[in-house]
Amino acid sequence: MAVYPIIEKKYFISEKIDETPEVLVIGLRPEDGKPWPFDPGMFMMVSGLDKVTGQRYVARALSIASDPSSTNMQFFVIKSPTHGEHIGRSHFADVDIDDPFMLKGPSGQFKFDPNKDKKVLFIAGGTGLAPFMSMLRHMKVLNSDTDVVMLYSIKYPTEIIKRTELESYSQDLNLKMTVTVTRPAPGDGWTGQTGHLDAPMIQKYAPDFQERMCYICGPLAFVKAAKDALAALNVPAQRVSADVWG
Numbered sequence: 001m002a003v004y005p006i007i008e009k010k011y012f013i014s015e016k017i018d019e020t021p022e023v024l025v026i027g028l029r030p031e032d033g034k035p036w037p038f039d040p041g042m043f044m045m046v047s048g049l050d051k052v053t054g055q056r057y058v059a060r061a062l063s064i065a066s067d068p069s070s071t072n073m074q075f076f077v078i079k080s081p082t083h084g085e086h087i088g089r090s091h092f093a094d095v096d097i098d099d100p101f102m103l104k105g106p107s108g109q110f111k112f113d114p115n116k117d118k119k120v121l122f123i124a125g126g127t128g129l130a131p132f133m134s135m136l137r138h139m140k141v142l143n144s145d146t147d148v149v150m151l152y153s154i155k156y157p158t159e160i161i162k163r164t165e166l167e168s169y170s171q172d173l174n175l176k177m178t179v180t181v182t183r184p185a186p187g188d189g190w191t192g193q194t195g196h197l198d199a200p201m202i203q204k205y206a207p208d209f210q211e212r213m214c215y216i217c218g219p220l221a222f223v224k225a226a227k228d229a230l231a232a233l234n235v236p237a238q239r240v241s242a243d244v245w246g
Helices: 126-142 163-172 199-205 220-232
Strands: 007-018 023-030 043-048 060-063 073-078 100-107 119-125 147-154 176-181 213-218 240-244
Touching: 043 073, 060 073, 060 126, 073 126, 119 126, 119 220, 126 147, 126 163, 126 213, 126 220, 147 199, 163 176, 176 199, 199 220, 213 220, 220 240
Parallel strands: 119 147, 119 213, 147 176, 213 240
Antiparallel strands: 007 023, 007 100, 023 073, 043 060, 043 100
């Protein structure tokens, strides 16, 4: 894969969508109008700018959800993070269209090449879906025939990000996706898989897991559990690529 220089560019908010009760979809357009080359799976350091003083806010690492051919960048953002140092209401929750941001990157070794990996298992937790969305969108652009099984873990049925688009890939890309809800509740209408991801769940939905390159992205505890599950199934470490959070 290509090696990209780390550069910094100015962007402006182009879309802000209340995607789910907990997640915003944020789009940014580049000031120079040019796409930014990167490999699906990589991330950007994103920092807001005060519209009056120009003061820069603390940068956040966000996985890119858009396809590399897109001019705009898209990210999935938790409205009120409760993990790590980013506790409380996200800066993104209060931004307006055309607000300025600085993006620096691209960074990360979590990369996917559909021409290299012909059978894969994607394991996503929450907004850790973002890099996989970039990968799937890239596959769609390339008309890729890579065989993809995806396990997508969310807390509530209402937290499926880009649900309609994901469902379309079951036909367009023959994506075999299973969503598991970890906090099901009476009356929520969910009739699908429930429970935390574990080795039996991987065996059930990806019985040929030993033939697949495995990619994992999500919060730290989720990534650890997924790696432990794959290790319990004797999947070689060199067939597992992981990125913490989305």
